[in-house]
Amino acid sequence: xxxxxxxxxxxxxxxxxxxxxxxxxxxxxxxxxxxxxxxxxxxxxxxxxxxxxxxxxxxxxxxxxxxxxxxxxxxxxxxxxxxxxxxxxxxxxxxxxx
Amino acid sequence: xxxxxxxxxxxxxxxxxxxxxxxxxxxxxxxxxxxxxxxxxxxxxxxxxxxxxxxxxxxxxxxxxxxxxxxxxxxxxxxxxxxxxxxxxxxxxxxxxxxxxxxxxxxxxxxxxxxxxxxxxxxxxxxxxxxxxxxxxxxxxxxxxxxxxxxxxxxxxxxxxxxxxxxxxxxxxxxxxxxxxxxxxxxxxxxxxxxxxxxxxxxxxxxxxxxxxxxxxxxxxxxxxxxxxxxxxxxxxxxxxxxxxxxxxxxxxxxxxxxxxxxxxxxxxxxxxxxxxxxxxxxxxxxxxxxxxxxxxxxxxxxxxxxxxxxxxxxxxxxxxxxxxxxxxxxxxxxxxxxxxxxxxxxxxxxxxxxxxxxxxxxxxxxxxxxxxxxxxxxxxxxxxxxxxxxxxxxxxxxxxxxxxxxxxxxxxxxxxxxxxxxxxxxxxxxxxxxxxxxxxxxxxxxxxxx
Numbered sequence: 001x002x003x004x005x006x007x008x009x010x011x012x013x014x015x016x017x018x019x020x021x022x023x024x025x026x027x028x029x030x031x032x033x034x035x036x037x038x039x040x041x042x043x044x045x046x047x048x049x050x051x052x053x054x055x056x057x058x059x060x061x062x063x064x065x066x067x068x069x070x071x072x073x074x075x076x077x078x079x080x081x082x083x084x085x086x087x088x089x090x091x092x093x094x095x096x097x098x
Numbered sequence: 099x100x101x102x103x104x105x106x107x108x109x110x111x112x113x114x115x116x117x118x119x120x121x122x123x124x125x126x127x128x129x130x131x132x133x134x135x136x137x138x139x140x141x142x143x144x145x146x147x148x149x150x151x152x153x154x155x156x157x158x159x160x161x162x163x164x165x166x167x168x169x170x171x172x173x174x175x176x177x178x179x180x181x182x183x184x185x186x187x188x189x190x191x192x193x194x195x196x197x198x199x200x201x202x203x204x205x206x207x208x209x210x211x212x213x214x215x216x217x218x219x220x221x222x223x224x225x226x227x228x229x230x231x232x233x234x235x236x237x238x239x240x241x242x243x244x245x246x247x248x249x250x251x252x253x254x255x256x257x258x259x260x261x262x263x264x265x266x267x268x269x270x271x272x273x274x275x276x277x278x279x280x281x282x283x284x285x286x287x288x289x290x291x292x293x294x295x296x297x298x299x300x301x302x303x304x305x306x307x308x309x310x311x312x313x314x315x316x317x318x319x320x321x322x323x324x325x326x327x328x329x330x331x332x333x334x335x336x337x338x339x340x341x342x343x344x345x346x347x348x349x350x351x352x353x354x355x356x357x358x359x360x361x362x363x364x365x366x367x368x369x370x371x372x373x374x375x376x377x378x379x380x381x382x383x384x385x386x387x388x389x390x391x392x393x394x395x396x397x398x399x400x401x402x403x404x405x406x407x408x409x410x411x412x413x414x415x416x417x418x419x420x421x422x423x424x425x426x427x428x429x430x431x432x433x434x435x436x437x438x439x440x441x442x443x444x445x446x447x448x449x450x451x452x453x454x455x456x457x458x459x460x461x462x463x464x465x466x467x468x469x470x471x472x473x474x475x476x477x478x479x480x481x482x483x484x485x486x487x488x489x490x491x492x493x494x495x496x497x498x499x500x501x502x503x504x505x506x507x508x509x510x511x512x513x514x515x516x517x518x519x520x521x522x523x524x525x526x527x528x529x530x531x532x533x534x535x536x537x538x539x540x541x542x543x544x545x546x547x548x549x
Contacts, residue, residue, distance in 0.1 A: 019335025022114045023335055033117070038307060043186070053148045069156050080134075086443055
């Protein structure tokens, strides 16, 4: 069990490094879409909320889990849709224009 | 089945790699979204005993509302929306932790600790983001608490939070302990964000983003799921980098922004002497003439431009000037908007091509060769005192070298100093002319005069 945890710790630290390397290459012009994309990514807690639903017993538990599902779905879906909208606005100048 | 957790991880990282350039960013985002779909789909297949009807109904409502908000939101209101989604993510993580803690006996000591950490981070992120939303939306103005009251309340809240957490770690059977921890953490989140003002919002938004990422990663440890750990770590790294860059662009440390924001309001004395010089006011016709006879112009947009919704006028001016063979570039300061990169999006929305937008470091050498620097609703980021006056509160903040242009035109609402209350000696220089009035109005008149 603790081996499992150590592996997870490694994964977390390595992912942080990868994150730092990748994200520091992103130019400031894209910082708003970057932020709204990462904003959508943390809606991944939806997976947590869904797996919670398998072992909830009783109305209170179920309600809490469903609220968590609601929050994180809103987060994921809204986040991706708005990021796509933003990225659709970035154009290069059209041909013939100086 | 384990594959359904490995694939999303790869998709997330490939997607993040593609966010490097505006050309590939859109598909990059879809890689990430696909990763999310595979991850959620895998969870669903792994757990067939979920109460389906209810879950699908709740997810449908959540998606519908998410799409509705995302399609309707104005680009000027992006920071608010990011704050809302941040709060949702943090709140979701906190609720997952709360539910896990409810199953007291089934959790080992270590899992209970992780659940408690998740609960605390998630709750702080939820309430902090909610307050940030209310402030950005201007529904809430910081209550006038004195600095001591503020510090005392934050300190007491922290003490309460820590003692509740240690009760949990010591495994004391206090009824409703998890709920109390949640309440204390929510209180801390409120106290943390409530004193922070508008100009510091880019930093706060980035910080809350990082915090929610960490909450997601903590949830991953809690339910032993690597997708959440990797995704949360990516978000945490991104939020941390943006927080650093934003505080550097304002020349203020994070600690300074979080804990002394009340101290700095209303100090505007240094640099006062400079404004004894008179500002030169120009007519729209003069400025129009000057612009059409220039060869290259650098436009410096600030939040004042967005506040008066003048982005379309800026684009029209750019097009009119292109007809006179005038080259127009845009110089964007990192904190020109209310969140990182905000100004780029506002200009892109008005169909200004992104290859005309230049970051501060890329364009700062070009001001000395520019015929005209046209400053629209930007103030502190153009203040030369930040480079030369050690007494100025802005000293050390990276600014745009607007003062080096051959001629400077400043479009400004009124004669008052800007948000920070610091005088800008740029305005009284002999090669600077002022156009007072609403930016949208002034630009409209300029366009007419050029015609």
